Amino acid sequence: MSSKFLPLLESAQSLTPAQQRGVAAILGACVADAAARPLHWVYSQSDLKTYIQDRADRPDFLPQSRSPFYTLPTGENSCYFDIAHSVLGALGGGEYDYDRICQRFLSDFGPGTRYDMAKREEYMQLRREGRIDGPIEGKWMHGALIKFMENRKAGRRPYGNDHIKETDGFCAALPVVAKFAGQASLKARVDEVIQTLSSWPTAVSHGHVAARIVEQFILGHENAIQEVRAQVKDEYPDVYRSLGVVEDKLGLDHVQAVQTVFGSPCYNPGSFQGALHAFQREESFPEAVRSTIRAGGCNCSRSLFIGACAGAKHGLDAIPMEWLEKTTDAETVFKQALAAFGK
Numbered sequence: 001m002s003s004k005f006l007p008l009l010e011s012a013q014s015l016t017p018a019q020q021r022g023v024a025a026i027l028g029a030c031v032a033d034a035a036a037r038p039l040h041w042v043y044s045q046s047d048l049k050t051y052i053q054d055r056a057d058r059p060d061f062l063p064q065s066r067s068p069f070y071t072l073p074t075g076e077n078s079c080y081f082d083i084a085h086s087v088l089g090a091l092g093g094g095e096y097d098y099d100r101i102c103q104r105f106l107s108d109f110g111p112g113t114r115y116d117m118a119k120r121e122e123y124m125q126l127r128r129e130g131r132i133d134g135p136i137e138g139k140w141m142h143g144a145l146i147k148f149m150e151n152r153k154a155g156r157r158p159y160g161n162d163h164i165k166e167t168d169g170f171c172a173a174l175p176v177v178a179k180f181a182g183q184a185s186l187k188a189r190v191d192e193v194i195q196t197l198s199s200w201p202t203a204v205s206h207g208h209v210a211a212r213i214v215e216q217f218i219l220g221h222e223n224a225i226q227e228v229r230a231q232v233k234d235e236y237p238d239v240y241r242s243l244g245v246v247e248d249k250l251g252l253d254h255v256q257a258v259q260t261v262f263g264s265p266c267y268n269p270g271s272f273q274g275a276l277h278a279f280q281r282e283e284s285f286p287e288a289v290r291s292t293i294r295a296g297g298c299n300c301s302r303s304l305f306i307g308a309c310a311g312a313k314h315g316l317d318a319i320p321m322e323w324l325e326k327t328t329d330a331e332t333v334f335k336q337a338l339a340a341f342g343k
Contacts, residue, residue: 167207
């Protein structure tokens with residue numbers, strides 16, 4: 001066991017059980033996203049099977065990046081957890097401050113950061129011309145943040161674009177859920193943060209329900225998914241139906257379910273459904289992540305949600321020490337979560 005995590009695990013013992021599960025939700029999301037990152041956005045099942053042919057049972061933390069869009073060293077996080085990490089940093093003082101969250105997005109993803117828009121634009125132009133010359137080196141700047149910055153600069157509210165179908169909003173809301181679970185103000189804060197990155201109704205509704213599931217796990221509800229489904233029948237009927245499809249397909253192999261039912265892209269409701277399908281089908285957190293890595297496509301967004309649920313439900317003990325040690329920012333994230341959630 002790496003000595004650098006021992007004092008952090010000991011410090012976590014001073015938190016309440018709910019606070020510990022909040023920390024674990026963030027940390028679980030962090031390591032799960034990193035585990036999937038080298039195979040992020042590989043949509044060809046044939047290519048994916050070739051990449052993992054020698055380690056199909058352990059596709060996590062693949063030593064060589066195989067994403068066709070961008071390349072990072074193994075252990076680094078995707079754009080999805082980077083969004084959550086940015087919001088976690090904005091909660092460092094222990095209080096909710098929406099403007100501070102927006103400022104963190106600007107400072108973490110704007111000009112001069114590792115999110116290089118010029119590289120992305122060059123890649124997309126080559127792609128449009130059919131002349132793709134391999135993935136870009138470094139972080140991938142994605143649509144939700146681009147639209148956020150455009151709308152923020154123009155003063156358009158909400159800042160989230162109504163054509164962004166991905167799970168960015170939930171990723172941003174995760175630290176808010178982990179910090180303020182059980183508080184009356186949570187729903188309004190979650191809504192504000194989700195719509196900072198997407199105002200598409202389906203992404204907003206599924207983001208709210210994903211947040212509520214994590215919240216209920218943090219508060220100690222063992223059957224959070226089933227309980228939340230019953231709660232949202234009238235409030236979010238579209239998500240109620242999405243959860244029903246997941247329940248109906250639990251007997252189906254996960255890769256087959258993602259490929260033929262939910263879809264492997266980043267979009268809602270498929271990403272939401274795929275994550276919950278793996279989480280409920282597999283016996284352990286690592287196996288749920290490995291299963292959804294093998295399903296291909298946007299495995300990082302699904303893995304992040306799986307990790308958040310696993311940490312929120314089972315606590316820090318559910319997170320493999322090996323994965324903590326392999327994740328570049330795990331120590332930093334652990335320290336930040338302890339500082340923010342212990343206040």
